[in-house]
Amino acid sequence: METVEINLEEQFQARIDADIRIEPKDWMPDAYRKTLIRQISQHAHSELVGMLPEGNWITRAPSLKRKSILLSKVQDEAGHGLYLYSAAETLGASRDQMLADLHSGKAKYSSIFNYPTLSWADMGTVGWLVDGAAILNQVPLCRTSYGPYARAMVRVCKEESFHQRQGFEIMQTLCEGAPEQKAMAQEALNRWWWPTLMMFGPKDADSPNTEQSMKWRIKRFTNDELRQKFVDMMVPQAEFLGLTVPDPALKWNETKQGYDFGEVNWEEFWNVVKGNGMCNKDRLGARVKAHEEGAWVREAALAHAKKRAAKAETQAA
Amino acid sequence: MNQSEWPLWEVFIRSKQGLDHKHVGSLHAADATMAIQNARDVYTRRLEGISIWVVESQHVHASNPDDAEAFYDPANDKVYRHPTFYQVPDSIKHM
Ligand SMILES: [Fe+2]
Numbered sequence A: 001m002e003t004v005e006i007n008l009e010e011q012f013q014a015r016i017d018a019d020i021r022i023e024p025k026d027w028m029p030d031a032y033r034k035t036l037i038r039q040i041s042q043h044a045h046s047e048l049v050g051m052l053p054e055g056n057w058i059t060r061a062p063s064l065k066r067k068s069i070l071l072s073k074v075q076d077e078a079g080h081g082l083y084l085y086s087a088a089e090t091l092g093a094s095r096d097q098m099l100a101d102l103h104s105g106k107a108k109y110s111s112i113f114n115y116p117t118l119s120w121a122d123m124g125t126v127g128w129l130v131d132g133a134a135i136l137n138q139v140p141l142c143r144t145s146y147g148p149y150a151r152a153m154v155r156v157c158k159e160e161s162f163h164q165r166q167g168f169e170i171m172q173t174l175c176e177g178a179p180e181q182k183a184m185a186q187e188a189l190n191r192w193w194w195p196t197l198m199m200f201g202p203k204d205a206d207s208p209n210t211e212q213s214m215k216w217r218i219k220r221f222t223n224d225e226l227r228q229k230f231v232d233m234m235v236p237q238a239e240f241l242g243l244t245v246p247d248p249a250l251k252w253n254e255t256k257q258g259y260d261f262g263e264v265n266w267e268e269f270w271n272v273v274k275g276n277g278m279c280n281k282d283r284l285g286a287r288v289k290a291h292e293e294g295a296w297v298r299e300a301a302l303a304h305a306k307k308r309a310a311k312a313e314t315q316a317a
Numbered sequence B: 001m002n003q004s005e006w007p008l009w010e011v012f013i014r015s016k017q018g019l020d021h022k023h024v025g026s027l028h029a030a031d032a033t034m035a036i037q038n039a040r041d042v043y044t045r046r047l048e049g050i051s052i053w054v055v056e057s058q059h060v061h062a063s064n065p066d067d068a069e070a071f072y073d074p075a076n077d078k079v080y081r082h083p084t085f086y087q088v089p090d091s092i093k094h095m
């Protein structure tokens, strides 16, 4: 009899094709594990760094209501980071290592958070556009092949729609207000529109890993597909607000039942990814500072827990 | 991993009175009290729970997925454990 070599990799792919979730202790190819750790931790880093541009406005929110809402939103983003770090840890990544990689600049996070938040209208635009783009990216991931990641994304998605709505409400209030307020909203849209389109990543032709990721179902739509969906979704909302999308090439295309739109400035995109955006240094600096200044708290809490555990042991003896 | 990393805890939440505690995720904390407080902040910001259990992850023992076939196989051929295995005459009520 011939020995049958069981091809683990084929079995693995067959499970994914049958939409059977992969769980932490199941066998998986090394490349799947590595790619997922990178993707999930990058996503977690984005949630964490994403708190900074909005945290910038908490003390200057125009009313107590807006301040409470913004605080809650930022707190949610911290939670999203935690859900995702936990999911990455089920794959064997360590929390300390992931944070060290973020702080050393080795790991990436979404380029969008390297843009400054200059006016209160930016809080509206970020919630409406940036969280809107995040939702489009995240909803398909609720069905991703890796169980803990999919479950984390279900939680995240439940919380995101509040983020987008509060942003839209800020925009609507500004657009229905004084001409100066509306101008402020338009100015914010002008600055955020293109960077938001970059959130979906490079063009499909420049995204060589997409095919493998789609096969593994850790990505369910291509970058260009999501970007198109986003434009089609947002243009009518901008029209409702009476705002102009800053793209002269934007035009409804009857045949494809979607909008044609201009080319993203890819040079700017790669520049920001490489660390040369307006706020890269600020953002990382703020992260590292918070981490270092919190070190003594983490150490003290651990020492205290150890001492109490030792005391409980001697009392029991 | 450096020595300052807090241990990992698994979090279980009872969403309402009368239901089981269900695993919702994990988090790091220095001790059980902090784990419960953090779980409150991370997993119940929208009234998702009325009771929290935390267990240090290192104390959770799990079955091995590689053994799944042999492990669960004894239940495979015992259809008579299900009520649908039995034919009840039409005229018999309340069974
Ligand atoms: Fe988020």
Ligand SMILES: [Fe+2]
Pocket (backbone or CB within 6 Å): A077, A131, A134, A160, A163
């Ligand atoms: Fe969000």
